[in-house]
Amino acid sequence: MIEARDVKLSFGETPALRGATLAVAEGEILAVMGPSGSGKSTLLHCLAGILVPDAGEVQFAGQRIDTLDEGARSALRRDRFGFVFQFGQLVPELTAVENVALPLLLAGTKRRAAVAEASAWFDRLDLDGLQQRRSGELSGGQAQRVALARGLVSRPKVLFADEPTGSLDSLTGEHVMDLLVSSAREQGTTVVVVTHEARVAAYADREVIVRDGKVTTAVLT
Amino acid sequence: MSVPLTLLGLLEREPSHGYDLKRDYDAFFGRGKPLPFGQVYATLARLARDGKVVIAVEPGDGPERKRYVITETGASEVNAWLVEPLEPEPHLQTVLFAKVVLALMLNRPAEEYLDTQRRAHLARMRELTEVKRGGNLVDALLADHGLFHLEADLRWIDTTVARLDALAKAVAR
Amino acid sequence: MIGLGLRLAVAGGREAAARLVVVAAAVALGTGLLLATLAGINATKTQNLRYAWLNTGIAEYTTTPRAGVDPAWWLIRGDRFRGQELGRIDVAATGPAAPVPAGIPALPGPGEFYASPALHDLLRTVPADELGDRFPGREVGVIGDAALPSPDSLLVVVGQSPETLATQPFAQQVTAVLTTDPAGCMRCIIGLDNTMFTVSLSVIAAALIFPVLIFIGTATRLSAARREQRFAAMRLVGATPRQITVLATVESTVAAVAGTLLGFGVFFAARPGLAEIPFTGATFFPSDLVLTAVNVAAVAVGIPLGAAVAARLALRRVRISPLGVTRRATPKPPRAWRLIPLVAGVAELAYFVGRRPETTDGQTAAYLIGAVLMLAGLVLAGPWLTMRVARLVADRAQRPAALIAGRRLADDPMAAFRAVSGLVVALFVMTAASGAITSFVAERARPAGDSVAATSLTQAFWPERLAEGAEPPTVADIPAGLSAVPGVQAVLTVRENDRQVAQNMADPSGPGLISCADLARAPGFGSCPPGAQVVSVWQDLIGPRDPGVTPAETIWPASTVTDLDSRRLLSVVVQTDGSDAAKERVRTLLATMDPFGEPPASDAEHQASSTLTLVQFQRLADVVILASLPIAGCSLAVSVIAGLTDRKRPFSVLRLTGVRIRMLRSVVGLETAVPLLVVAAVAIGAGLLAASLFLRAQLDYPLHGLGAGYYAMVGGGLVASLGIIAATLPLLRRITGPETARNE
């Protein structure tokens, strides 16, 4: 589904990726682990077409995306990918349900229909009754689940999650992961989740380790 | 803790006297619980009996006349042990540690061993997570118990990986 | 601590530097405006003193006989040249010790005159039959600056023989030249009403400074969150609240000091331009736009001091604990009671329609209270209106941009409105004033350029103005060449009407008479009723008109008088083609019929004098609008930046997920353009309503449409402020780059 081949990327003098190779199968849930600063987020951004690698190639569904222009990559992200980040991704002016409806609204769905569709997610993610709250009135775990709903509402092919539980305690974090995994499985969404926590990675089908800008593949299994 | 395999591993470095083996063992793996001489010699005798070491007797008298040399069988056993990840169970550190130190001493790819171990741990964690997600509360709590311990091991593995270079220097002679 | 404060202020990173620059710029702007106002007030006073000598002969003390002083004959009149006023003083010394005004070395003798520099230039370039022939004799010198209210003043001091002037009923014997401020002398007629100008200057300064203050306030809040974080970190390591206050105060004071210095620079750079603005009706000498030592000291000390106090106050609102700023609650939504003063103001003004108070004081009170109520009401109601509109937008929105923008505005309408409140004040005041003035001027039938009111000149010979014993001018005295002047279309004579008819208070039918045969030669001046031979007319054949009636439509009342030719000549009316050359030539020729009488003028010129101040005020209003709109734009821009920094992360995450920057741009655009445009529309509407109510109540005039100039001004100002807002948009792209979304 997604493949990175010998991807290299530097921020100025700092090499963040030094030839990372990685393949994610359709419907697979992959955990990307590794120490802080090893290049996990950078790799995720390359896979999602947010950053363009200096060298190497990135493919999505058999097509190269590193050669697309910014507009095309934006469209790809909007239409095919979903995102969940560590924190602070909800628009403070909007209610929870409107935040979830946002991708639908952006795609041109009528407001009433978008809100209705978004509301359905609140049930599924144990968020019932929180539809009208603003982001400032949600707990961290609730906000992450709202963000998860927003990432999944437009039924993306791939969900990219960068430390989605990074600012949550372990129980809440696992709850979010649990919901993430079950929703993704239900929809057949491929998931790439960056985390440095083993218990979070244990929700994935498989994990890879990024070290010093390279994806470590163990020789033995 | 597997004393026979550890001693075998130490022997793979170089042929040694029983006394040297005890000293090295105590320094790296004993951690305040020195290995009694009796156990050293009993273990070495058992290894000799199983054909994993041979004894080269030197002229002179006393127990220090005996130098132990690892055999092919012994060496392949050490290798198999190092390569094989441990069954991911709690409280492994000591064995794991012994393996890492030996691997470094023997110039083996310690990082790969650790990664393999890591993989095994995670696979086990995945199983436990599956149990937890599917099972009842008791199962889930038990699984959590295992998960937290495994996680502690994993953290130790990660930390060790990050410091392998330093450790290699410390064990080098 | 102060040292640390200075270091943080100067080297506190990009955001601190940006805040410093913006605050300093705002303070500079405010200081510049304040200095300009002070200098304007000073210059008005100085200018008034320069007018003083023109009131010689009017103030009593200049005419009391004095020992050792030979009195001088003194006759002052107002002539005109090409639409500009030309002050003419005829003088005659009765002895060597006659009083001499400042600016000339001695009183000119018969056949000599002194001209002001501007007039001197004109005399050399304009044909003599248009201007020079009006002044007998030769120019012996140029009047010095000390006697000139303005560098552009047209003034002439003409020497006459004492015998000639002595017979003129309006000439006076003066023993001293007035030097005190005419505002302080009761009977003075030439000069400015100082208090009025000070008041209006202050109003205008306030209208300008208010938005600047808001701008400063907004700028201080710029990246306040980051600053508060920093202060919280310092509290955590043990700084006392007092020390934090010192830090914040030092920071603002540094900005204010820099701004104040810059403000002086702005003022001195703008001074020549300021002098060119004919605020009092005449331009200033740049050297008159001065600041007193007290002014300088007050501004130089007061502004930084004010900034320090403001910083203290601002910090009092957020208590900075070691754990950061305690979360501020969403402000309470404004309530509908805020509409009460606005409605009350409108109701009050509406009440007086058809119930005009009797006294002037009563009228002033009535309209002023109404206007002030409406103004205060607008400022009060603004947040409520912003909230209603924002909620409407948010509820109706189908697009996310409108939804987000509407929500943000509805969440904190106060903040959104604050940025534009200065604009409301300026737009309301200026629209009301422009509306009232435009209609007033229009109702006064400011004649069209080709109407006879503008193209015909009248020389009247009022019996009381004639020299004692002199023969009144007759038809035979009409200069022979008058009809031959190129551009002259008709020369009409008006005879004197019976006094009792002319002065009938109930129905004055005009002090003059004209034969219908004559009138028919110039249809522009109206017509006779059918069958009439002679009609009663005004001396200029125009007279006071009903609104909306042009001179050509006038039907004059018939008169029974038959002995027209034997009656005294009251006036000569010359219709020209309206060209400057023809008018000035006619003026010069006509004046020879009565060299010491009131100089000839057109109806339009008379009216121009009375509406001049109003028109000038309108021009000032335009300046205020033009200045306050961009200032409001700056305030908005700063709040755009603040709003962006607030939402840096969510916005950059949205961008990561593929949202087009266009959508974020429209969020920001809507958040600023909506309040700007709504508030502008409401303020303009309220201003027009106030003007219309005032006009109906006081003058029973309808409101006339405002001129294209006004709309161009408002439109231009709005475009400029929108431009300023648009200038902040590139920041959006930078601020929401992917690196912002990194997990910090």
Ligand SMILES: Nc1ncnc2c1ncn2[C@@H]1O[C@H](COP(=O)(O)OP(=O)(O)O)[C@@H](O)[C@H]1O
């Ligand atoms: N925008 C950036 N500018 C400069 N260096 C960056 C930037 N983003 C990441 N880096 C550097 O690249 C490396 C990898 O970063 P990142 O992918 O965020 O690591 P991780 O997510 O694994 O913690 C780090 O050394 C980091 O300092």
Ligand SMILES: [Mg+2]
């Ligand atoms: Mg990261």
